[in-house]
Each structure stands twice: as C-alpha cells, then as structure tokens.
Amino acid sequence: MDIQAYQKWVSDFYKKRNWYQYDSFVRSNFLMEEVGELAQSIRKREIGRDRPDEDVTSDIENIAAIKEELGDVLDNIFILADKYEISLEEIMEAHKEKLERRFAE
Incomplete structure (x- = not known):
C-alpha cells in the first residue's frame, strides 16, 4: 500500500470509529501517549524492564x-496531517529540502 492510500484509509477508518473528531490539540496528546508506549517497548527490548509484575x-x-x-x-x-490537509508526501519533501539546505556542503 502506498503512503497516500494509507493516509486516506486511516482517516476514513478513524472517521467510521468516531475517533477523528478530536481536535488537533487532543490528537497531539494521543500522539505523545503513543510515543511514550513506543519508548517503553524499545526500553523493554534494549535494557529490559526489571519489574516483577x-x-x-x-x-x-x-x-x-x-x-x-x-x-x-x-x-x-x-490523522494530524489530514486535519491540516497536508499530504505525507508534502511533509517528506519539505523535510528533505530543509535537511539538504541545512547540511549542504
């Protein structure tokens, strides 16, 4: 599946589940929660958790x-990109250009 098709699919899926209506401020907090869970998963693999429970x-x-x-x-x-009507391709291209400008030799 290409990135554009997935962006549309995930937006449609979230709308059907009534998860899309949260504003960007709330959505960014959901993102931070998920980043924390990712960090915990990485920690568990890399150094362990050392918890008896x-x-x-x-x-x-x-x-x-x-x-x-x-x-x-x-x-x-x-979802955040979709709410601001920004395609992931736009984000990737703009970020690539920024890095190339910043680190041009």
Missing part, C-alpha cells in the same frame, strides 16, 4: 510490540 518477553514479542507502537504513532501523525 511484568512477564519477560522474547525478542520476537518485543519487536512485535515495537512494530505495533510505531503503527500507533504513525496513525496519529497521519
């Missing part, structure tokens, strides 16, 4: 958790 998980399970959390982060980014 949590099960030890395999590397395969840890990578699956990281992949899941990355998806949640991406979805929130896609």
